[in-house]
Amino acid sequence: MQEENTEHKKLRIAAVGDIHVQEQDAGKWTDFFRQVSEEADVLLLCGDLTDTGRESEAEVLAEELKACSIPVLAVLGNHDYDHDQVKKLRKVFAPTNLKLLDGDFTVIGHVGFAGVKGFGGGFDRYMLGMFGEQLNKDFVQEAVTEALKLDAALSQIDSEHGDLKKIALLHYSPIQATIEGEPEAIHPFLGCSRLEEPLNRRNVLAAFHGHAHVGTLEGETSTGVKVYNVSKPVLQKSEYEKPFFLLEV
Numbered sequence: 001m002q003e004e005n006t007e008h009k010k011l012r013i014a015a016v017g018d019i020h021v022q023e024q025d026a027g028k029w030t031d032f033f034r035q036v037s038e039e040a041d042v043l044l045l046c047g048d049l050t051d052t053g054r055e056s057e058a059e060v061l062a063e064e065l066k067a068c069s070i071p072v073l074a075v076l077g078n079h080d081y082d083h084d085q086v087k088k089l090r091k092v093f094a095p096t097n098l099k100l101l102d103g104d105f106t107v108i109g110h111v112g113f114a115g116v117k118g119f120g121g122g123f124d125r126y127m128l129g130m131f132g133e134q135l136n137k138d139f140v141q142e143a144v145t146e147a148l149k150l151d152a153a154l155s156q157i158d159s160e161h162g163d164l165k166k167i168a169l170l171h172y173s174p175i176q177a178t179i180e181g182e183p184e185a186i187h188p189f190l191g192c193s194r195l196e197e198p199l200n201r202r203n204v205l206a207a208f209h210g211h212a213h214v215g216t217l218e219g220e221t222s223t224g225v226k227v228y229n230v231s232k233p234v235l236q237k238s239e240y241e242k243p244f245f246l247l248e249v
Contacts, residue, residue, distance in 0.1 A: 010248040011109045012039065013167065015230040017046030017210020020079065021061040023054070029061070033068035036244055042070055042108050043244070045098070046210035046230055047077025047117060047171025055085050058092040065096045071108060072098040075115040077171040077211060101169060103149030105157050111205075111249055112164040114153035118172030118209070119143040121192035128188060143192040146172075151198035158202065165249055168199055168207040177219025178229035179212040190215070199225045206247060210234075217245075 014036045021029070036043050050057035065072065080089060090100060099106060101115025121128045121143040130140045150168060157166055173179050173191030182190060190212045199207055200223040207221075210231040217238045219227045230245040 014040035
């Protein structure tokens with residue numbers, strides 16, 4: 001079998017977060033999915049696929065996705081968990097071209113994509129520690145667990161496909177730079193530096209996230225990994241030329 005020569009072929013990655021699909025959105029996203037299908041090879045949805053996590057909202061998105069002819073990779077966001085219907089959401093999306101990532105990965109062309117939701121906890125020297133009441137420890141443990149899941153998925157890409165470039169897909173931010181613009185009081189709830197560690201350790205090419213609607217489009221980790229906040233409101237605020245961020249790899 002002849003292998004496809006991908007050495008000089010760019011993979012066009014489109015990314016957007018926080019689309020917050022509602023029950024009354026039938027037909028609203030058709031043009032968006034048609035456009036992204038023409039201009040990209042894969043679409044990343046960085047959480048908050050639905051507005052309140054209801055099955056009925058997921059059903060609207062599933063119908064809209066019929067206009068999308070490229071693979072769609074996604075992670076869930078905090079809004080998708082709001083009504084405790086995650087199992088129902090997964091069932092709705094299962095027969096569509098949308099693949100949910102949660103501590104696992106998939107390969108498209110010469111790129112491996114790993115995804116987790118992530119969690120809050122704060123950044124750098126203000127990161128919340130594993131101390132005090134059990135509720136506090138549980139909060140920190142959630143961020144630790146998400147970071148470990150991300151690291152495991154990235155590690156598996158390396159062990160099974162060592163020559164691939166790696167992209168991370170998140171909802172919560174791994175760095176503070178891309179949430180700048182949000183009130184400082186809520187920074188600990190918008191992401192956590194624990195998510196940055198796997199990006200640096202595994203030499204990730206770039207990471208995409210959403211969640212921070214008033215954040216900043218671009219930043220980088222302490223080792224130079226590019227991080228993009230592609231929340232739909234951030235793209236609009238930044239006057240980005242497209243309704244999705246586009247990166248060629």
